Amino acid sequence: MKLQKIIESVDGKILTENIFRDIDISGAYSSDLLSDVMGNSHQGEIWITIMRHLNVIAVASLAEMPVILFPKNFNPDEKVIEKAISENIILITSPYQTFEICGKIYNLLNKSDEMV
Amino acid sequence: MSEYTYINPKFEKEINEFSKKTLVPELTLNYDIKVRDFVNTGNASADIKLTLKRLGVSSPVLRRVAISSYEAEINITAHSKGGNIICNVYPEFVHIQFKDKGPGLKDIEQAMIPGWSTADDAVREMGFGAGLGLPNIKKNSDYLHIVSAENSPTLVEILIFYIEK
Numbered sequence: 001m002k003l004q005k006i007i008e009s010v011d012g013k014i015l016t017e018n019i020f021r022d023i024d025i026s027g028a029y030s031s032d033l034l035s036d037v038m039g040n041s042h043q044g045e046i047w048i049t050i051m052r053h054l055n056v057i058a059v060a061s062l063a064e065m066p067v068i069l070f071p072k073n074f075n076p077d078e079k080v081i082e083k084a085i086s087e088n089i090i091l092i093t094s095p096y097q098t099f100e101i102c103g104k105i106y107n108l109l110n111k112s113d114e115m116v
Numbered sequence: 117m118s119e120y121t122y123i124n125p126k127f128e129k130e131i132n133e134f135s136k137k138t139l140v141p142e143l144t145l146n147y148d149i150k151v152r153d154f155v156n157t158g159n160a161s162a163d164i165k166l167t168l169k170r171l172g173v174s175s176p177v178l179r180r181v182a183i184s185s186y187e188a189e190i191n192i193t194a195h196s197k198g199g200n201i202i203c204n205v206y207p208e209f210v211h212i213q214f215k216d217k218g219p220g221l222k223d224i225e226q227a228m229i230p231g232w233s234t235a236d237d238a239v240r241e242m243g244f245g246a247g248l249g250l251p252n253i254k255k256n257s258d259y260l261h262i263v264s265a266e267n268s269p270t271l272v273e274i275l276i277f278y279i280e281k
Contacts, residue, residue, distance in 0.1 A: 035248035038183045039255060043175065051243045058158035062165060062182035064175065 001025050001109055003067060003090070006046065009104045010094040012069065015076070016085050023066055028105050030098055034059050041065060048101055052076035054083055061087040071098045117265040120224040124258040126281040131259045134211075134275065141204035141211070143167070149192040149199050149216075154242065157193040160201050161185035167203075168210060173278050180256040181210060181276050187249040188214040188272050194239045195219075196270065208279070209258070214272040221264040228254070 003023050007014070014021070029041035030048040034055065037047060043064040049056065052074055060068050067090045070076070075093055076084075084091045094101055123131050145167060147160035165182040173181070185201075192199045192214060199216030221227050228250050235245025254260050259275035 032243050033246040033248070034243040035187065035246045035252055038187065039248055039252045043179055049243075053242055054155060055158065055242060055244075058162065058186065062158065062161060062179075062186050064179050064182075 003046075006105055006108060007092060009108050010069070010092075010096055010101050012092040012094045015081055015091040015093060016089070019085060019088055019090050021090055025067065025109075027109060028069075028102070029065075030102050037065075038063050046105070048098055048105075050074060050098070052080060054080055056080070057083045057087055057089055060084075060089045066090060067092060069094060069101065071096060071101055117263065117268070118221070118224050120228065120260070120262040122254050122257070122260040127258045127275075127277055130209075130277070131275060134209075134259075139206060141206055143205040145201075145203040145205075147201040147203075149189060149201060151193070151196070151198045153193060157189055158186055160203075161189050164201075164203050164210075164212065167205070171205065173210075177276065177278055177280065181212075184253045184256045184274050184276065185212055187252050188212070188274070190244055191249055191272070192216045194235060194244060199269075209275050209277040211275050212273065214270075216270050218267060218269050220266050220268040220270050221262070222266045224262050224264060 003021055003025050006025055025046055026044040028046040028048055031037050032049050032051050041063055045065055046067040046069050047060055047065045048069045070093045073093055073095050161182055164185050165178055169178055196216035197218055202213045204211040226232055230251045231247040233245045233247035239245040257274040258277050261273045264270040
């Protein structure tokens with residue numbers, strides 16, 4: 001599933017300009033506990049979280065999650081955005097809350113499965 | 117003093133050989149970890165990951181090294197009086213030692229139980245301190261060895277092989 005389709009489905013706004021974003025997304029993981037994310041997410045997934053401090057970027061980078069999606073129009077600080085750009089992590093903010101975002105992305109990914 | 121050892125049964129032979137021999141690493145990396153420095157914590161693990169990536173280690177293995185190393189680095193930052201990380205790179209595996217200056221673990225078996233944590237509120241507010249750090253290290257490493265005691269330094273060491281069995 002192309003990232004662009006997912007962004008459109010959650011009315012997402014990209015916070016990190018100039019990062020290559022024509023990428024394929026295999027799934028998503030939603031959690032605010034960093035160790036839970038590291039222990040249970042998979043490479044190439046979108047991470048949905050309300051956490052938005054510097055360590056979140058480190059976790060995404062180390063766990064190879066290329067995209068972090070913040071619900072409820074949450075915006076991280078400029079420093080966090082700069083760090084994300086330097087680590088090649090795409091940050092997106094969406095007006096929807098976590099449950100709604102998960103539902104939208106889940107439906108989208110499942111539909112694309114059926115098409116295959 | 118108490119001790120905890122986990123060995124991935126698939127690498128039992130190699131790990132036993134490693135503990136008997138004194139091998140010379142191809143490369144050694146050393147990092148100081150400061151107390152409660154949540155801005156720079158993770159930099160050592162990121163550097164280890166980058167170094168191994170340049171050496172051609174595969175992506176799934178890199179992810180396991182990065183997660184294990186980051187969890188252990190966070191433990192030094194959040195729980196100890198500071199410490200250091202020594203990463204020894206060998207042709208077939210990486211050996212990373214995480215040494216801190218205390219205060220040590222009273223009961224290592226207890227610390228291995230998912231959900232058990234002594235983390236304070238500040239650490240938990242950042243999304244750490246869920247009590248999943250050591251279990252994550254065990255899950256992602258081929259060898260985990262912990263030596264500690266109350267009011268003593270803690271040593272956590274791991275081995276991860278580049279080829280998965």
